[in-house]
């Protein structure tokens with residue numbers, strides 16, 4: 109990973125110090141419970157990953173923490189410092205949500221502009237270099253590939269420097285090498301922050317997550333967390349990580365589908 113004198117301030121310089129407790133969460137759409145009685149604690153400064161089959165409710169759970177689920181919703185979110193979570197979250201959606209009329213650089217500094225703050229263009233340029241978009245800073249989103257849009261959205265999320273970061277499949281559109289590079293970048297820039305990340309990739313979850321939960325069933329339930337050892341980004345060739353991958357695939361139902369085949 110490149111490192112320059114202008115490297116953005118890393119989260120470990122200012123770690124997140126409050127736990128976030130979600131209790132008795134319930135979300136229903138059209139009268140059907142996606143989940144109910146769901147509890148999940150995000151420990152201060154730790155990286156939690158959510159895995160599960162498509163449609164199980166991962167994005168809904170992530171969006172619940174972001175306060176973005178509307179309608180038939182109940183439950184509580186409490187921070188251990190007794191300050192509301194609202195306003196302390198950076199959220200990266202599955203869709204890149206880049207504004208089409210703004211350049212990549214202008215999209216990355218959008219948060220500051222909307223808050224009427226002076227954008228830190230130096231930090232934005234550094235992050236664009238880190239995500240491999242230095243030469244695309246002045247392009248509009250329509251001129252980018254899907255993977256480039258996702259990298260721009262990641263740079264915008266990392267730019268925000270919030271204590272809590274929620275990311276929905278942030279690397280899904282990337283080729284394998286860019287995926288590994290950006291996982292490394294995320295691990296480095298987000299170290300010390302409280303992160304919740306949704307992914308379909310068990311190895312990505314084990315590479316980055318301190319706690320990895322599988323969601324299964326309907327209504328959805330959280331399986332007990334798997335807790336890979338050591339600091340992220342972890343070596344995915346490590347035999348212990350590979351054993352945990354097998355465990356996660358088992359929780360996801362791999363044995364059942366092999367049996368069915």
Ligand SMILES: Nc1ncnc2c1ncn2[C@@H]1O[C@H](COP(=O)(O)OP(=O)(O)OP(=O)(O)O)[C@@H](O)[C@H]1O
Pocket residue numbers: 137138142160161162163164165166167168169
């Ligand atoms: N706003 C909504 N209105 C109605 N139904 C919704 C809404 N949002 C999500 N759902 C439904 O809730 C269920 C869970 O959706 P969600 O997007 O959370 O799943 P997911 O596990 O993230 O899926 P994927 O891995 O495909 O992204 C799905 O059946 C989906 O159709």
